[in-house]
Amino acid sequence: MLEKNYNPKDFEEKIYENWENAGDFKPDMRSDKDAFAIVIPPPNVTGYLHMGHALDDTLQDILIRYNRMQGKKVLWQPGTDHAGIATQMVVEKQLAKEGISRHDLGREKFIETVWKWKAHSGGTICKQLRRLGASCDWSRERFTMDEGLSRAVRKIFVSLYKDGLIYKAKKLVNWDPKLETAVSDLEVVPTETMGKMYYYKYPLENNPTEFIHIATTRPETMFGDTAVAVSKDNPKLAHLIGKNCILPIVNRVIPIIDDEHADPEKGTGAVKITPAHDFNDFEVGKRHNLPMINILNPNGTLNENTPYEGMTTQEARVKTIEKLTELGLMEKIEDHPMVIPYGERSGVVIEPYMTDQWFVDAPKLAIEAKRVVDNGEMEFVPASYKKTYFEWMNNIQPWCISRQLWWGHQMPIWYGPDETIFCEENEEEAQAAADKYYGKHVELRRETDVLDTWFSSGLWAFSTLGWPDKNEYLDTFYPTSVLVTGFDIIFFWVARMMMMSMYMMKRVPFKKCYIHGLVRDEQGRKMSKSKGNTVDPMETIEKYGADALRFFMAASETQGRDINLSDSRIQGYRNFATKLWNAARFCEMNECYSVTDFDVTSAKLEINKWIIAKAKEATKDVTDNLNDYRFSEAANAIYQFTWGTFCDWYIELTKSVFYGENAEDIRETRAVAAWVLDRILVVLHPFMPFITAELWNNLAARDTKLIKASWPSNENINDADKYEIDRTVDFISAIRSLRAGMNLPASAKLTVYVKSTADDLNIIEKQNKMICSLARLNEISTLGNREISQDMAQTASKDAVMYIPLKGVIDFALNKNLDGYARKLSNESFVAKAPAAVVAEEKRRQAEAMENKARVEEALARIANF
C-alpha cells in the first residue's frame, strides 16, 4: 500500500542508490541500437552545485534517460575539472589564514596541499548531482588531472608544437598583478567605471614654449612612452609630425609620428604611445619599430625604469600629476566614463604586460572548427548561436595558454643547455631524449608554467573516453551526441573543444550543441554570491524534492531565454507530484493492477478507448518535443495529460464504473487505468525519475525497472476513439458552467432536457450515468415534445441546446439556509450569550445568503424575460 502522503525524502536517495549499485547507469553495450552519449560539462572539483548546474544537468539527464528508455547504448560521461586559478586561489586563501604563502611552501609542497584539499573537499558536487538524480556512469568518472587525461594533454601539446601550432612569443598579454600570471582575453571582465581623463602637455624639443597636448586616463604610463602619434590627416597637428618632444619628469626625447591610430576626433588628437602597456600602442610600436619600455614589476608596482619605483599605479598616478602640475604642464582633469578590465578571479585591474608566453595558433585551428559548423556537421540548438560562434571565431586571437601558476598541467617542455625538449611522456623520457641528443648526461630544467585550464577541458570529449588509447568506448561514443551548456561558455569551452577535437580527432566532438540561458533570481536579477541572492538547489530539493526542482527546470526551459527561479512554481510542481501520488493511490484502492501484455485495442468502453487515445497522443507530443529539444513543451504535455485529462476527467469517469455492478466493465477499466498510469510513469520518468520509479516499484511486481522500460513509439491513434467522450465532457462542462453562473447549490440535483442531433442524443443516452454523476443531475434526457417553459435555464454546446427547469430547485435550496440563519438569530439567548464574533459571523452569513438569493432571483427574472 502506498503511504497516504507523497514524501519524496522517504525514497529519493534510496532509489538512487539502488540504480547506482545495480549499474543501471552503465551503457548497454550489447544493444543493437544507436549509441547516445553526452559528456558532462565538468564542474570544478571543489565546487558546489548551483542552480545553473541544476538546470544544465537536469536537461542532460532528461535526454539521457529518454534515450536510454529507447534501448540505445547510452553513456553520460561524468567528471570534474581541476580549475587551475580558482582552485589555487581557494587553497592560497586557506593557507593565508595560517599566515602561510604558497612561496613559503614551495611548489612541490603546495601542489601536495592542493591534492589534499581536493581529496578532502572535492567530490561534493558529484554527491549533489546524485541527489538531483543525474544518471551518470560514475564508474567512469574522470578528472582533468588524472594520469590518463594528463597524458592526453601532453600528447596534444607536443603534437601541436610539432605542427607549428603552439609557439612561444614575447607579446603583450593580460596580466593579473595579484595572481602574477597571464590570463586569457576571456578571463578579463570589462567593467564600466567613471574614471578621469587627464589633459597635459609635452614641450617640443626645439621650442620648449610650444607644446603638444595629450589626453590619457593613465598618466603614470607616460614613463613607458616612446612616441606621440598624430594623424597626417589632422590639419591642426600634422605639422608636428617628424619633430620630437620631451617627456617631462624624465626628460627623455621621443618622436612625434604619423599613425592612423590617432583619431583627430578623440581626445586632443595626439596620442601618447606606450607600446609595452597598451594593446593599440603595441601595434603602433610594431609599425614604427619603437622601443618598448616595460615600466611595471610582475606585482603591478612601477619598476626601475620609472622615477617612482615600488609605487602602485595609483600612487604613481597621484605623484605624476603632482609633478606635472608643479612643472606647469597639467591642463585639466575631466570625469570620463570608461571600461576597465578586471581579473575574473582576482578582481584586480588587469594590466597589459609584456612577457614571454606560449600561444596556440587559434586562427589556424578555427578554420576546421568553422567549416564543420558551416556545413552542419555540428549544429547549434537554437540555431541562432551559430552566428555568435562565427562572430567570435572570425575575430579569434592567438590563445595564450601559459599561466604562471602552480596548480595545473605543467608544460611538457624541458630546457637543456641550448635545446628545448618536448616530451609527451614524462621526466625520465625527457631526460633520456636529452642525454641521447647531447651524447652525455645533461641537467634539464622543466618549464615552470602550467597550461590554461581550458586547454585540458578542450580535450574533454575524447580524453574522457580514453584517448589516446584505442578502446571500445571511444569507438562507440565518439563523436558524442549532444553537448548541453550555457551560452556563457561557448567561447571558453565549446569553441576550444571544437578546435582541439577537429585538430586531433578530425571529427566533431558532438553532433549537436544545445545552449540554454542563465538561471536568475525571482526578480530576474543575475544570481551572485556578492548580491546574496543565490538559492542553494540542495535546500530546494530538501524542501520540495528533486523531482519538483527538475520539473521546474524542464518546464521553464524555452529555447534562447533565461529562467527566473520561482518558488511558487517549484511548489506547484511538488503539488503535481502529490497529485500523481494520489491518483496512484486511487488506482491502488480500486485494484487497478497492471495486466502484463494488456492489449489496449481490446478495450470496449468509450471512456477507456478515449483515455488510451489521449495517452498515446500525449506520448507522441512529449516524444516529438523532446526530439526537438523543446523541454518546456514536452514537460507541459505530460503535465496537462496527467492532471487535466487523467486526474480531472478519467478518474472521475471511472467512478461510475467502479461504483457500479458490471464486473466486465470494472475488469476492463481497472486494466486500462493501470495501463494509463504506467504510461504516465514511463513518459514522466525522464523528468521526474524518483516518484515515477517509486510508484512503478510499488504498484506491481515488474520484470523491467522503470529506468530501462521501453519508450513507446509509432502508436496508432484512432481519432474516432476520442469523439464520444470529448462530447460528453462538453455536455458536463456546459452544465457545470451554467450551474456555477447561476449560483445553483451543488446539493440541488437538476433535470436537463436536450434538443440536438441524433448523434448527440445517442451519446447522452449511452453516457447518461456519467453525465448525471459528474454534473450532479437527477436526469438528462431528450427534450422530445416537452414544452419549453419560462422557468427553464438554457445553455448550449455546439448543436445541443440544454433546458434546465429551475423552479422548485432554487426555492428549496436557498430558503433552507435562510430559515436556519433566521431561526438562530431570532433566538434571544444566542444573540445575548454567544461570543460577539460568532454572532457577527452568523449575521454575515445570513447577509451573504440573502444576497445570494437575490442574485439567483435576478437570474431567474432574466430567464423569464427570455
Place this chain on the structure above:
RNA sequence: GGGUGCUUAGCUCAGCUGGAAGAGCAUCUCGUUUACACCGAGAGGGUCGGCAGUUCGAACCUGUCAGCGCCUACCA
C-alpha cells in the same frame, strides 16, 4: 561602434509552418463526493509595445519608431 535578443492577462512566461489568444501563480464565487485542501467546480482578466505595410487572413512576415536586455570591441 559591431552583433544579437526581448516587449503577449495583475505577476512570471508559453505560443513550432501565418489559420478561432494559452499555462502557472494571483484574484473572485461555490464546494455534494472515501485519490488528493499540496484538492475540486466555475468565473473575471488581453488593442499580443506604437505606427505603416504584405496577405483572404498577422502575436507570428516586412519596414519604422520607442523602451529594455545580453554578447563583443573600445583604459587617448
